[in-house]
Amino acid sequence: MMIKSLLAVFLAAILTENYVLTKFLGICPFLGVSKKFGTAVGMSVAVTVVMMIATAVTFPLYTLVLVPLDLAYLQTIVFILVIAALVQLVEIVLKRYIPALYRALGIYLPLITTNCAVLGITILVLEKSAADASYTFLHAMVNAFGTGVGYLVAMVLFAGVRERLESADVPRSLKGLPITLISAAIVALSFLGFGGLVEGLLGGGV
Amino acid sequence: MEKKRSLLHEFTKGIVKENPVLCLVLGTCPTLAVTTSASNAIGMGVAATLVLLCSNVFISLLRRVIPDTVRIPAYITLIAAFVTVVQMLVKALAPSIDESLGIFLPLIVVNCIILGRAEMYASKNPVLPSALDALGMGVGFTAAMLLMGMIRELLGAGTLFGMQVMPSFYTPITVLILPAGGFFVFGLLIALANKLQGGKSKGRDFSCEACPLAGACTKKETEGACHDD
Numbered sequence: 001m002m003i004k005s006l007l008a009v010f011l012a013a014i015l016t017e018n019y020v021l022t023k024f025l026g027i028c029p030f031l032g033v034s035k036k037f038g039t040a041v042g043m044s045v046a047v048t049v050v051m052m053i054a055t056a057v058t059f060p061l062y063t064l065v066l067v068p069l070d071l072a073y074l075q076t077i078v079f080i081l082v083i084a085a086l087v088q089l090v091e092i093v094l095k096r097y098i099p100a101l102y103r104a105l106g107i108y109l110p111l112i113t114t115n116c117a118v119l120g121i122t123i124l125v126l127e128k129s130a131a132d133a134s135y136t137f138l139h140a141m142v143n144a145f146g147t148g149v150g151y152l153v154a155m156v157l158f159a160g161v162r163e164r165l166e167s168a169d170v171p172r173s174l175k176g177l178p179i180t181l182i183s184a185a186i187v188a189l190s191f192l193g194f195g196g197l198v199e200g201l202l203g204g205g206v
Numbered sequence: 207m208e209k210k211r212s213l214l215h216e217f218t219k220g221i222v223k224e225n226p227v228l229c230l231v232l233g234t235c236p237t238l239a240v241t242t243s244a245s246n247a248i249g250m251g252v253a254a255t256l257v258l259l260c261s262n263v264f265i266s267l268l269r270r271v272i273p274d275t276v277r278i279p280a281y282i283t284l285i286a287a288f289v290t291v292v293q294m295l296v297k298a299l300a301p302s303i304d305e306s307l308g309i310f311l312p313l314i315v316v317n318c319i320i321l322g323r324a325e326m327y328a329s330k331n332p333v334l335p336s337a338l339d340a341l342g343m344g345v346g347f348t349a350a351m352l353l354m355g356m357i358r359e360l361l362g363a364g365t366l367f368g369m370q371v372m373p374s375f376y377t378p379i380t381v382l383i384l385p386a387g388g389f390f391v392f393g394l395l396i397a398l399a400n401k402l403q404g405g406k407s408k409g410r411d412f413s414c415e416a417c418p419l420a421g422a423c424t425k426k427e428t429e430g431a432c433h434d435d
Contacts, residue, residue, distance in 0.1 A: 021385060022385050023239070023385075024235050024236075024238040024239035024385065024388065025235060025239075025309075025313075026235070027234045027235045027238060028234055028235070028318065031234070073290060073293075073294065074290065075312070076286050076289055076290050076293065076312040076315055077283065077286035077287055077289075077290055080282055080283075080286045080315050080316070081279075081282070081283065081286070084279055084282060113282075113316075114316045114318065114321060115316070116235050116313045116316045116317075119312070119313060119315065119316055120309055120313060123309055123312055123313075124309060127309075173397045173398070173400045173401040174393075174397045175400075177231060177393070177396050178393040178394065178396045178397035178400065179393070180393070181389045181390070181392050181393030181396065182389065182390055182393040182394070184389040184393075185386045185387070185388075185389035185390035185393065186386070188384075188385045188386040188389055189381070189384075189386040192384065192385075192386065
């Protein structure tokens with residue numbers, strides 16, 4: 001039962017609750033770095049790592065420290081500082097111990113602090129766990145991982161679309177950002193098709 | 207007289223010429239997410255303007271106190287404090303707005319417009335122009351969101367501020383209030399803004415200049431950091 005509900009959380013995070021295409025979180029990097037396949041993958045992996053570490057820290061921090069101390073209203077300010085500090089820490093650790101990975105992901109790290117998808121996931125998993133008592137820390141972690149994978153899926157799909165756009169003959173006023181946004185609309189539209197899929201696959205009740 | 211005109215300019219530039227949403231393309235996430243209805247757009251606009259005004263004034267006051275090396279964390283902390291205050295105000299005064307904005311209310315913290323104005327303007331200018339800059343940018347942000355919210359609500363649901371305005375034979379284009387419609391309407395609005403500016407900035411795109419962290423980012427020279435070519 002536990003595994004089934006975790007799987008449901010994971011699949012929903014990728015398909016039906018895709019942060020970029022259905023929740024509009026993390027749009028700036030989605031539009032900014034999705035021009036090339038390589039950078040799209042690099043950014044998504046960096047976002048996934050930071051999302052998981054951030055959730056792993058903020059979830060217990062909120063439930064075990066802020067709530068007992070009656071400081072829940074400090075959520076926003078504490079979370080953003082935790083994320084900023086974590087991003088710095090990840091950068092330093094990567095630079096010191098895994099320079100190869102640092103060269104691959106390092107350039108995206110400073111941009112992640114202001115990526116709203118990261119702050120978004122830390123707040124949204126807490127909302128979910130407040131609404132549903134069976135939503136545990138494990139669910140939150142799976143949700144963060146699924147969201148990261150969903151981010152990767154959206155970025156990679158969209159990088160493919162944009163590579164095709166490069167060679168298309170677009171009306172002058174639509175060149176650049178407008179046509180990119182309109183293509184994003186079509187990609188988002190196709191994700192609507194996944195609605196109800198997760199419930200259908202796992203036989204409802206999740 | 208000269209001074210007065212330039213102060214007025216600080217206010218008006220954010221509304222049309224440097225509109226944060228349509229010209230500088232900042233704050234995309236809330237623009238797309240909360241513009242499903244006109245009243246949501248106004249709620250978000252007012253909340254963000256309030257935060258922007260407070261953060262610009264305080265950052266301008268503290269511009270000689272905050273050390274240069276830690277300015278970004280300092281700005282973020284200040285902004286987060288004001289967001290928390292606004293969050294509590296909205297919860298107390300307009301609970302229905304709080305419910306419909308949901309997660310995007312705390313996410314004002316990472317709105318690029320606010321950090322962008324702090325970094326580009328308030329950290330270099332006195333209090334009065336900074337406050338006017340914040341008000342102008344806030345009004346520009348609200349106006350652009352209201353325009354998008356009205357288009358999406360009118361065509362997507364047939365209503366305006368929740369009141370039925372379209373005749374009964376009109377079938378609402380529901381897709382416009384879905385996420386896909388947000389991207390679509392935003393794309394067309396930017397195309398229109400491009401057209402009205404006479405195509406001066408052809409092929410407008412995200413670039414290092416639009417990124418609020420451009421000044422602090424040492425990696426922009428490296429390949430692909432904030433998107434090259």
